[in-house]
Amino acid sequence: MESHFERVLAAPAAVKRPAVSSIAPSAAKQPRVSHTATSAQISAVVDGAEAQEGDALDARSLKSRAKSLLKQVQRNALDREKHVDDPLKFLESELALDHELKRWQQVAAKPELFGVMIELQVPRVLLGLFAHDNVDIQLSVLSLLADLTEVDDAVESQEPARKLAQHLVDEELLPLLVNNLFQLAAVVEKDGEKAEEETSGMYRSLQILENLVDLEPQVCVEVATKTAVLPFLLQQVAPTKGFSENKLYASEILSILLQSRAEPREEFVARSRKERRKEEAEPVTNSSKNSQAHLMDDLLQALAPFRKKNPASDEEEEMVGNLVNALCSTLLVSEAQTQFRHLEGLELLLRCMKDRRQFVFGGALRGLDHALMGNVRNCERLIEIGGLRSVFSVFMGRLGKYKLRSNSKSNRVNERALQEENVASLIASMCAWVRKDAPADGYDRLHAKFVENDMEKIDRLVDLFAKYQDRVERSSHVDEMEVGEEDEESRYLRRLDAGLFVLERIAFVVAHLCHFSKKLRAYVMIKFHERSIDSASLTAILRGQLKLLAADEAVTSDNDETRKESVKDVVNDEAKDAHKAQLQQLLEALEAEELPVDDENELTKETEAKNNENS
Structure with a gap:
């Protein structure tokens, strides 16, 4: 606060904020203002400290504080209006107002008084100070609001804090907060490291926003x-x-x-x-492109x-x-x-995956996975731009090599598991959505990947199937030992933690390849036999996915609000219906063993197609 008046009273050339610069007297007429300000501030602090010693923080004292706060706000506004040409005349009231705001920070430790504070309309008074000419007053308000909205996890604290958060939102805090963020950011952009107070104000504003989100x-x-x-x-x-x-x-x-x-x-x-x-309607110049x-x-x-x-x-x-x-x-x-x-987001993420030692490698893989979910054109476009090589490289186990700073064994294992999950989901999306008439022979190029190099990709599929099936089965055995201790949802979550999602994606790809080619099915069955995998487990997993989709559909249809929200995202009714139809088709084909008759030279054609693979 003192520094604000030092800037205001120093000289017009040194003024930082235009709102006060027009009324600043010349530097030659100024005595040692900083000492005057310091003296007034010390006096205010001492007076306040003495008052606080006798103050019991309860509903009655809060009412007294509310009156005092309003009085200081009105007094400062009046002094500023009367002495617009002489900042010294409103210096004292401004310091007193700033001190009063700091006194209110004690209320943050008493959430039970938040209801009284709302009744006294204190939040409205505080929000009115966002328009104050002195940025230090604004920053004091931000600091106070950050403290008031940051409470512990105790139930007795959370409920009044939620009421306060909702009241602040109702009083239009959010637009005030965001507008103030833009203003503070503009000053920081202009003044750089000199704008320490504004930088702190931005942090406090973001803190308030986070606190409100946590509460409501x-x-x-x-x-x-x-x-x-x-x-x-x-x-x-x-x-x-x-x-x-x-x-x-x-x-x-x-x-x-x-x-x-x-x-x-x-x-x-x-x-x-x-x-x-806007860009399509207006010519884009270098200056307008950024705006x-x-x-x-x-x-x-x-x-x-x-x-x-x-x-x-x-x-x-x-x-x-x-x-x-x-x-x-x-x-x-x-x-x-x-x-x-x-x-060209697909191209960017592929470039991020060129070097497995880069930190962003895993994030780029996850981004590709989300970009392809339920999107036919994105799946086909990834093949067109040569993405198969990068994707299948990860699938074959060439995962990211970035060494995390917290490079514990558990972190490394978790990161590898996440990358296996993402690449399995990514390949499942391509198998599900790439059309037979895809541009650039995308359909043939995708399936040729699985037969190249002596079917090594299918060998890898079967290995992953066995790995995750074993994990999920062991998780199920634990569930059987704890019957009655967990509900169905808890058991399902345990299986998900064990890798059920990855197993379902791998099972879908295996079933798709079996349906695509009779020869590939025969090869898969041989590998299943070598690994002592019951082929019926494949259909059981597909059937489980269908059951889960049906159950999810029933829950969604019972809740209109959930339904309205779900249709906005990729996992909507249309995508779910298409996925269900695919699962049903694969399941029926596997159970009936009615597979399409392939051309005798199919594998030869697929092998030739791989030679044209530019990815």
């Missing part, structure tokens, strides 16, 4: 759809900005919002759609530098992970998948 998840929808927070966050993670604590925090908030619900993802896509229409940024493009640009370099610290690794999470969440929307393809 619906805030994710409110802030994403009713403010410009998504463009702001993407501006903060831009590659042109150096790494900072605020950049990391912005990536975290972006990830939280996009992972929360369908509406923020839809808003992300809708904003990108609007910007794209009409495509949100998906911004996100890809933020990730792009890490295709060639690794993060420099644990914090930067966390930021890249947040960006990957944000991308994968966005790709749950089918229109986002289309935008991603048009912006």
Whole structure:
């Protein structure tokens, strides 16, 4: 606070904020103002400390504090209006107001008083100070709100905190917060390291946003759809900005919002759609291109530098992970998948996978998996641009080699398991969605991959099938020993942890290949026999997937709200119906052993096709 008045009273040339610069007297007329300010501040602090000693923090004292706060706000506003040409005249009231705000931070430790604070309309008074000319007052308000919304996990604290959070949202805190973020960011952009207070204010603002989201998840929808927070966050993670604590925090908030619900993802896509229409309607010059940024493009640009370099610290690794999470969440929307393809996102992620020693390798693989889910054109496009080589290289066990800074054995095992899961899901998507008449002979090129090099890909499939089947079966045996202690959902989650999802994806690919070619089916059955795998287990897994889809459909149809949300993402009714039809067809073919009659030279043709594989 004192530093604010030192800047205001120093000289017009040194003024930082225009709102006060026009009324600043010349430097020559100023005595040692800093000493005056310090004296007034010390006096205010001493007076406040003495008052606090006798203050019992309860409903009665809170009412007294509320009156005092309102009195200080009104007094300062009046002093500023009366002495607009002489900052010294409103210096004392401004310091008193700042001190009063700091006194309210004690209330953060008493969540039981939040209800009284709401009744006294204190939040409305605080939000009114967002428009104060002195940025230090704004920062004090941000600091206070951050403390008030950050409570412990105790039930007795959570309930009043949730009520306060909802009240703040009802009082239009979110647009005020985001607008203030833009203003603070503009100052930081202009003044750089000198803008320490504004940088701190940005951090506090992001902290408030995170606290509100923790208390009221619906805030994710409110802030994403009713403010410009998504463009702001993407501006903060831009590659042109150096790494900072605020950049990391912005990536975290972006990830939280996009992972929360369908509406923020839809808003992300809708904003990108609007910007794209602007670009198509207006000539794009170098100056307008940046102002009409495509949100998906911004996100890809933020990730792009890490295709060639690794993060420099644990914090930067966390930021890249947040960006990957944000991308994968966005790709749950089918229109986002289309935008991603048009912006050459597939090509970018393939470049990120060129060097297995890069940190982003695993994230790029996960992004590809999400980009292909339920999307015919993305599956076919990946083959067109030569992505099969990279994908099947990972499938054959050539996984990422980046050494995490927390390079424990469990972390390495988890990372390998995640990459196996992603590549199995990715290949299952291509088997499910690539059409027979796909461009660039995509259908033939995909299946030729499985027969090249003496069927090594099918050998790998069977190995993975055996590996994950054993894990899931052992998990089921544990379940049988604990009958009655866990419900059906808990048992299902245990099987998922053991690798059921990967097993289902592998089973789908095996069944698809068996249906595709009688010769491939014969080869698979031989390998099953060598590994002592019961062929009936394949149909059992497919049947289990069908049962799960049917159960999920029943639950969704009973809940209209859930249904409305689910149709916005890739896993919607249309995709589910198509997947169910595929599973049913494969299951019937396997059980009836009615496979298509293949041309005698089919394998020869497939082998020849592999020679044309440019991926």
